Amino acid sequence: MEGANPGFDTIRAAIGLAQRAPSVHNSQPWRWQWMNDELHLYADTARHLSATDPQQRAMVLSCGAVLHHMQVALYALGWSSAVERLPDPEVPEHLARLRLAPREPTAADIDMAAAMLNRRSDRRRFRWGEVPDFYLRAAAQFGTRFGATVSTVSRTDHPALSALIRRAARQHEEDVLYQIELAEWSGRRGARDGVPARNTAAVHADDALPGRAFMDPVLLDPTAAPDAATWLMISTTADDRSAQLRAGETLSALLLAATDLGLATCIQTEPLGLPELREEIRFEMCDGSYPQVMVRAGLTTHAAPLPETPRRRPEDVLAYALPQS
Structure with missing residues (x-):
């Protein structure tokens, strides 16, 4: 010491x-x-x-x-x-x-x-097989100690969430400033920040809940089967900086607990960056609480481990x- x-x-x-x-x-x-x-x-x-x-x-x-x-x-x-x-x-x-x-x-x-x-952000499809409820409960309970709520997105809510994710993607496709920013921060090679091309898989339009499209994806999906991820929602009763900070702490705790349990995870926030879509998610899926971030969790494939994402x-x-x- x-x-x-x-x-x-x-x-x-x-x-x-x-x-x-x-x-x-x-x-x-x-x-x-x-x-x-x-x-x-x-x-x-x-x-x-x-x-x-x-x-x-x-x-x-x-x-x-x-x-x-x-x-x-x-x-x-x-x-x-x-x-x-x-x-x-x-x-x-x-x-x-x-x-x-x-x-x-x-x-x-x-x-x-x-x-x-x-831990890695795994943007590949997750293989079929139910994630044990005990794993999800344990990871969620570990996360909620930091002040935000963690809930599973019901399968009955998947169609509505899918529609909102696709609306967000369409709006961003037509947003020149968004596309410039995306090009600046993704498809990276050799940088210490941004989303590396080697860690990014192509978006599959036929997945029920597709991820965010990044520039120049080169990571191959090991399966042609649709993504079988379980989606988790982190929400808070308030929406000030304190609540957002605690939501981030909850996110970190949830991801680490899931990794410790052997689960693959990936963060999804694209529709939450558009205020009108976030409001729809808030009232349709969060009972009026403020959605802060979503997490895909699932069973890993038999593909090779992902490379480490560089850091400053x-x-x-x-x-x-x-x-x-």
Whole structure:
């Protein structure tokens, strides 16, 4: 143990692990500051995708995911973190302050850290076979500890959701700014951010619930059978930054729990980026709660494991401030 507070090397290692958090188009719209033995999380508004996420909701949700990933990373490295969310109302980009204390890692902490290393956004079709209800309940229960609700999208709601997903795709096909942004942030090769071409599969129009279309997909689907994913919805009773941040923490916890249980997952938010479609989902499928993000979960195919999605280096997102006297 390094003493009452971790050293800079530990913080850098924790950020290296937390960087594996999911974010909209892998934009990684966050930055960290280590100052006076406290770790501060800020939204990086320079990385806000205005056409994809006009209300900054997905940006804040992404920051919530990295906040939870950071807590998991710190646990595994021997530190607990008391989190103060939105500590400065005058600075809305300042999303969290973490005060650290020594803590002995548990076996569960190590398992969740391993899940961070193993999780991938799997955009391929999932094979047929019911995901055990116990797995879904366990993953959902783990996620809901962070303040949002996790529910399964009923099969009876699939036709309505399918129609909304397809409406969103059509609107985005005709949105020049969206297409420019999509071209900038997907089909990447050799970059440390954005959606790599090697991790992207083509959208299948015959799937009941198709995913988002990215540029230059090269990942091959191992099956011609329709996608058999179970869809999960994360929603909140409020829709302010606090709720969106907690929805991101819930998302991170859900994904890590599902990965630990051997499930494949992929995030879907496309119709939620269009306010009118999100409102339809809110009242048709969420009983008036605010839908924040959807997750496809399923059984993996026998295809080769997905390559790791690249991430920015810790020094790209971390600022160190000298202690104030």
